[in-house]
Amino acid sequence: MQYLLLIYDNEAKLNALPPAQLVDMYAEYGALTQSLKNSGHFLAGRQLHPVAQATTVRVKDGKQSVTDGPFAETKEQLGGFYMVEAADLDEAVAIAARIPSARTGSIEVRPIVERKDQN
Template sequence: MKYMLLIYSTESDWTEEERAACMAKSTEVCHELNEKGQFLTASPLHPVSMATSVRVREGKRMITDGPFAETTEQLGGYYIIDVENLDEAIAIAGQLPPAKKGTVEIRPIEEITDTPVPQN
């Protein structure tokens, strides 16, 4: 089953040194998962200051700089993995460096079969 691991943390909680170490360890985990056939993709996101939110209410589009949610933890990246069950996804989430300073939310991915396949 495919799972998305959503990485939430407070950007200001990370020093540049911690951020670099996190990226190095995260890359290492990606390679380990790839060797096991469990890795599909992963990517960090640009800082929340670069986010734009779009909402449509009563037919009117509203654009807001920054994220819609006003919380201290913001979405900072994601992994998509393919594992046997939730227990395996939980074990992987626990290996991710951001779990030590933030939150890793695990969501099963619902596969939709009639959407187009990306052309690379």
């Protein structure tokens, strides 16, 4: 099965991290990505720019509205993702637990809808 692991963390806290710690974290992410590639779990994975760079688009009655945001009232923001191949939810959860941000933020594990014509 395929899963999207959505990485939520507190941007403000991440920005406040001392540079050395940030370097460590990126190194850990790099090692995890490499390890997931080696084990055949990795399908895709990227870091996102902060929410400040986000744009929200809605179309209502044929009229398009573009705003900044999402206005993050929540403490954690979507900061990146992995798309992985895993045998089942338990394996996907085990991978999610290895993501560095699981210790400071949270990882949402979402099964991807399977469609025959896309496989």
